[in-house]
Amino acid sequence: MESAESFSPLVVLELVSDTQEGAITWLLQRIRDKQRDGGAELLVEQLGPGVEVQEKQNPNLFLIGASLQRLLSGAEDLGLFKQFNDGSMRSFTCANKHNFKDFQGDGDGFLSMAECQYIIKHELDTLRAKDETHIPGYTQAKLYPGKSIIRRLLSKGIMVQMFPLHEKEELKRLSFSWFKKVKLSHQPLDDIRHYFGEGQALYFGFLEYFTFALIPMALIGVPYYLFDWEDYDKYVVFAVFNLIWCTVILELWKRFSATLAYHWGTLSRKKAFEEPRPGFHGVLGFNPVTGREEPLYPNAKRQLRIYCVSVPFVLLCLYLSLYVMMIYFQMEGWALSVHDEDPTFWTGILLFIPSIIYAVVIEIMNLIYRYAAEFLTEWENHRLESSYQNHLVLKVLVFNFFNCFASLFYIAFAMQDMALLRQSLATLLITSQILNQFMEAFLPYWLQRRRNKKMIRKVKKTTLEDRALPLEEQVRLEADMSTYLGTFDDYLELFLLFGYVSLFSCVYPLAAVLVVLNNITEVYSDAFKMCRVFKRPFSDPAANIGVWQLAFEAMSVIAVVTNCALIGMSPQVKSYFPESEMQLILWTVAIEHSLLALKFILAFLIPDVPKPIQIELAKLEFESLEALKKKKMLETSELSKALFSS
């Protein structure tokens, strides 16, 4: 079973402990087989037993690696972009590997470990069944020619997980430069990308960008708080600045992210054809694009499920959320009246009860809704992981938006109580920040530490002197770490913070200050969590922040409407139109419309990709066209030569 070659393990594959022996032998064989025989041509080795064999351990952990040559050819298959000698980014090919900038000798160190792990993941994902009808030993786990083996193993629960290994040394270096020293410099985005991949690095890039972008707003907001400016003239100035600023920073982020993605080689990389996600099911048929056999599921049926079940369900949940909110306001009104009638200690406590109940109910609803959304999106049976993610994000986004902001909207526009609005906004913002930081980083860290300590204590019993954990223990330790579930929750948090800053900015200018402070701690806690709490995630070669860009832009459009309405409702502005409320509203609407128009024109005028990157991309395009032309000419001349000689 053991491979004779020694290799550096990159990825761990864990099967359930009672996997059939036949299935294991077959799987390892398929992984080791040459590519021309339909295998993945990777190196694989079973993990040796840990220090304490007496304890019940899963023996079915496999280390996977690959030869340097295999990794390079995998990089070419994936179309990875690397820096060329002339500084431009080009698709890597083995044929002219020596023209790439960091390629030295046999190419050791040319690909980062994250890239190698991504390549191995891709190779395993595209390892396809040949003529097997089922997984050996599992007659119910059906296979058909072209079916991805790993996906079938996952969907049948035979494979527990597949994860890339951490690099202890590199991680130590990264953590040191990232969050160990308190400093006023940028994050080491390139190193983050090098270790965690582009998706992660873009998230941290966005987090940092967002923080810096909010600093002007925070600085302008401080005097409003310090001098207690209640002057609405000044609020109008702040709101208008705020709205234009939001548009500009979102547009500039697109440019910044395009620059990052270009230098990381993901901007112009062609996406490989996307495989169906593991959970996708349907009647076996032929994919119209690839011609391969795979499950098919009629699009009409999916649309029906989305529009007839999911959409009504989401609307119902939103209605329920509104209903709960109304009950909360009634309860609060009732508590207030009781306290006013008979102000004792007990009625004083009663005042807090509605808020506590509301907060708890909201948390519970959020949790239930999240499960329901995941279930529904799974049930919608999307073929692609990306479309599954988009539908899930949309569902969760809308509901979270409602839960967070509905009460604020109610206070602002139905009760028109600006003092209460400011107070609620501050309370919500501060409590949610504290809760988030706690739930997100410190709690999992504490749990993880307890587990680590147990493990280390165990290990120390046998290898008392050796401080460094042996590989076996390290792998088992990492296998037990929590799985990082992607940047979804992190972006969601930023999205809601952005809402607090932009939606009611003209009422509470201090929000930007709070969000800036939060983001600074967020950088540290997120970095900490990535490096210490979670398994290393597979890198995800993202070129932008995807659907979140859209979400942030939508938020900034809503912010225009709310801010204009808030300003229009302010007594100071009202006093300008003493006799006619109609005039006031018409002016407000007119200004709102022109701000919206300005927003769209700004978004249209600012190019999404900076000029230098545009030129680089055009150059690449032009060169490939010219090369094609030249190649054709060569072929023609060769053809004529051949005709001449015959």
Add this chain to the structure above:
Amino acid sequence: MESAESFSPLVVLELVSDTQEGAITWLLQRIRDKQRDGGAELLVEQLGPGVEVQEKQNPNLFLIGASLQRLLSGAEDLGLFKQFNDGSMRSFTCANKHNFKDFQGDGDGFLSMAECQYIIKHELDTLRAKDETHIPGYTQAKLYPGKSIIRRLLSKGIMVQMFPLHEKEELKRLSFSWFKKVKLSHQPLDDIRHYFGEGQALYFGFLEYFTFALIPMALIGVPYYLFDWEDYDKYVVFAVFNLIWCTVILELWKRFSATLAYHWGTLSRKKAFEEPRPGFHGVLGFNPVTGREEPLYPNAKRQLRIYCVSVPFVLLCLYLSLYVMMIYFQMEGWALSVHDEDPTFWTGILLFIPSIIYAVVIEIMNLIYRYAAEFLTEWENHRLESSYQNHLVLKVLVFNFFNCFASLFYIAFAMQDMALLRQSLATLLITSQILNQFMEAFLPYWLQRRRNKKMIRKVKKTTLEDRALPLEEQVRLEADMSTYLGTFDDYLELFLLFGYVSLFSCVYPLAAVLVVLNNITEVYSDAFKMCRVFKRPFSDPAANIGVWQLAFEAMSVIAVVTNCALIGMSPQVKSYFPESEMQLILWTVAIEHSLLALKFILAFLIPDVPKPIQIELAKLEFESLEALKKKKMLETSELSKALFSS
């Protein structure tokens, strides 16, 4: 000078009559030279003298053609998409030419004449100077290696024009099926595309689509007129239907146009690198993309010109236009008061004077503005023809929109006189239609016919019996025909008509009926004008209607705002909110915002490309990726074989 081979002439090239002999010899030589020597490898022949040599004729007319082989290889260079044997559209290559559907024998008739002419135009456009420093005989007409010769000849005024020849027989067939018989069938879009190219065909496709799309609105509008419904409940229904309908038809047009473009092979065709336009000037430098020597002009300077001169100028013109409008309304008020005081025949005539003056002034302003816009856009010195066109379209569009609709907006929202609005709308719509049809088709046709008759009379003197014109006369006749200036004015007209239909639809539902009637005659007059009045235009391989899609969408957004405002202002709706105008406005604004949101969601939900076309495109993409992979594998195995044998 004459080429020995006989060929069918495709394109005519006209130089000024006093061109230096050296320049002509040199140019013809460069056109005839083999491609490997940097020539265009085309066939060229001087046009013989006409029948009446005594008259002063330009001798420098040249007929250009090409061998079949040359045309096919040109089609490959251009990446023309043709139908493959399996029905899909693929980029044509000479290597597998026999796998294309209509390729028979040596490929005669495989390329349409329009395609051949487009290929020749491309080859001439990309005919570049080698080591010439200037055009022989013209020391001031500087050349540098890589400069397009034709563009220099054009910009120095040595070349008068280059135009493709009509095909008498084909044109006769096309005209017959297109506009000669009055019928209730669709236009022969494929034939139009075959003869005039994709850009023209898309325009006519859009015109027809637009007409059909308006029919439901026209049908619903008729009873409003017949039964004199003044009921605003019904108007609300009509307006809401109208708004959603406009969004839906614009979205569906994108899908329809994608389908057309796919079947015409322009949807996925890669655009060749765009050359600088002939008028572009700057300091000689190296293009950062191609590395070729060409004039460079700093972008910052252009932006400065646009934002500091063009934008203020446009705004000033808009202000002027508003000012003229206000004078018109004052004059009309004055005339009305004079007539009311003393209603005689002369004061009755006086009532018409302001309208006539206003109409004349508007026409004059439009004309002057058009020249100014062209001058300014030229002065902005855009590198690309496409960006020049976009800037020109935007300038003209905004001004025309203002000129056409400002008075209607004033009547609707400042005067709030719905009866006058309806009357003005009807008057404007009908007169502009009649004027347009006259100015656009019949006037040029009449001028052309006079010229033709003179020519035919001349010819008949010598060749009395021969009814068909000899080639020489035909070419000279076509050289004298007006040049078709592109679809700009046609789209502009449709755009304004769309404005009449959508902006105030809830006031004048009959507008849709009038526009439908107009469009039906427009199809005929435009078809007539294309076939009879103008020189044949070079085909323009467009994949969509470009900036006009955006313009129509912007109009439909504005329409939501105006219609909501009109409905909110109506007395019937006002009577629902007897005590509070504020409530009314708030409701109107709320409904307007939700309609706008609905619009954007609809636009987002409806995919721009129909599913079957998406699948076809994905298939092509997938196949090219697979082919690349396979090719790579083959190369690797060949490499290993080579290594093995050595």
